[in-house]
Amino acid sequence: MAFFQWLEDTGLGVYMREDPWGFAIALSAHSIGMSMALGVVIVATLRALNVLRQIPLQAHAYLYPTAWAGFIVNLISGLALYVSHATEYSYQVVFMLKLGLIIAGGFLFKAMIDSARDFGDDAGKTKMMAALSLSCWILAIITGRLMAYF
Numbered sequence: 501m502a503f504f505q506w507l508e509d510t511g512l513g514v515y516m517r518e519d520p521w522g523f524a525i526a527l528s529a530h531s532i533g534m535s536m537a538l539g540v541v542i543v544a545t546l547r548a549l550n551v552l553r554q555i556p557l558q559a560h561a562y563l564y565p566t567a568w569a570g571f572i573v574n575l576i577s578g579l580a581l582y583v584s585h586a587t588e589y590s591y592q593v594v595f596m597l598k599l600g601l602i603i604a605g606g607f608l609f610k611a612m613i614d615s616a617r618d619f620g621d622d623a624g625k626t627k628m629m630a631a632l633s634l635s636c637w638i639l640a641i642i643t644g645r646l647m648a649y650f
Contacts, residue, residue, distance in 0.1 A: 501587065504586040504587040504590045505586075505587055507582075507583045507586040508583060508584070508585070508586050508587055510583060512580060512583050513583040513584055513586065516580055516581065516583060516584035517584045517585070522580075522584075523581070523584060526577045526580040526581050527577070527581065529573055529576075529577040530573075530574055530577040530578060530581060532570075532573060533569075533570045533571065533572070533573030533574035533575075533577060534570065534574055534641070535570065536566055536567065536569060536570025536573065537567045537568075537570030537571045537574060538570075538637055538641075539566075539567075539570075540560070540563045540564065540566055540567035540570070541567060541605075541609055541633070541634070541637055542634065542637070543560060543563070544557060544560045544563075544609070544612070544613070544630075545609070545612065545630040545631075545633055545634040546634075547560065547621070548612055548616060548621060548626050548627060548629075548630035549627060549630050549631060549634075550622070550627075556621055557613070557616040557621045557626075558616060558617065558621075589647070592647060592650055593650070594643050594646045594647050594650045595643075595647055597639075597643050598640050598643035598644050598647065601636045601637075601639050601640035601643060602636075602637075602640050604632075604636045605633050605636030605637045605640060608629050608632045608633035608636060609629075609633040609637075611629045611633075612626055612629035612630045612633055615629055
């Protein structure tokens with residue numbers, strides 16, 4: 501608990517909590533990063549699920565740097581948001597669930613891409629990984645919003 505309190509007492513933690521613009525700027529950056537990352541994930545997973553059949557899944561590869569950029573923006577802004585309430589978030593079940601869903605969603609997305617490369621866009625394994633990945637990302641968004649209420 502002392503470590504989490506120390507995080508909250510750092511300059512960034514105090515700024516994020518007390519400056520009227522700190523939290524708003526970080527939350528806005530988090531939303532933009534999420535749009536970048538999840539926009540790519542959603543397009544690719546919908547393709548794997550045969551919603552966007554016109555374009556092969558591997559053709560979306562040029563979008564992956566955008567997803568990584570969005571993920572980095574989310575990581576930085578998420579850490580800034582976290583330090584503002586580290587003692588609260590560190591013991592919040594919804595926050596832990598959100599982090600687990602993000603990790604699972606990332607691994608499942610990678611597994612979907614690998615499956616598409618090895619077995620094709622229409623392989624059952626590719627579709628299963630796509631559905632699971634998309635579910636994790638949607639649930640991560642929901643748990644992120646629920647953090648404000650728990």
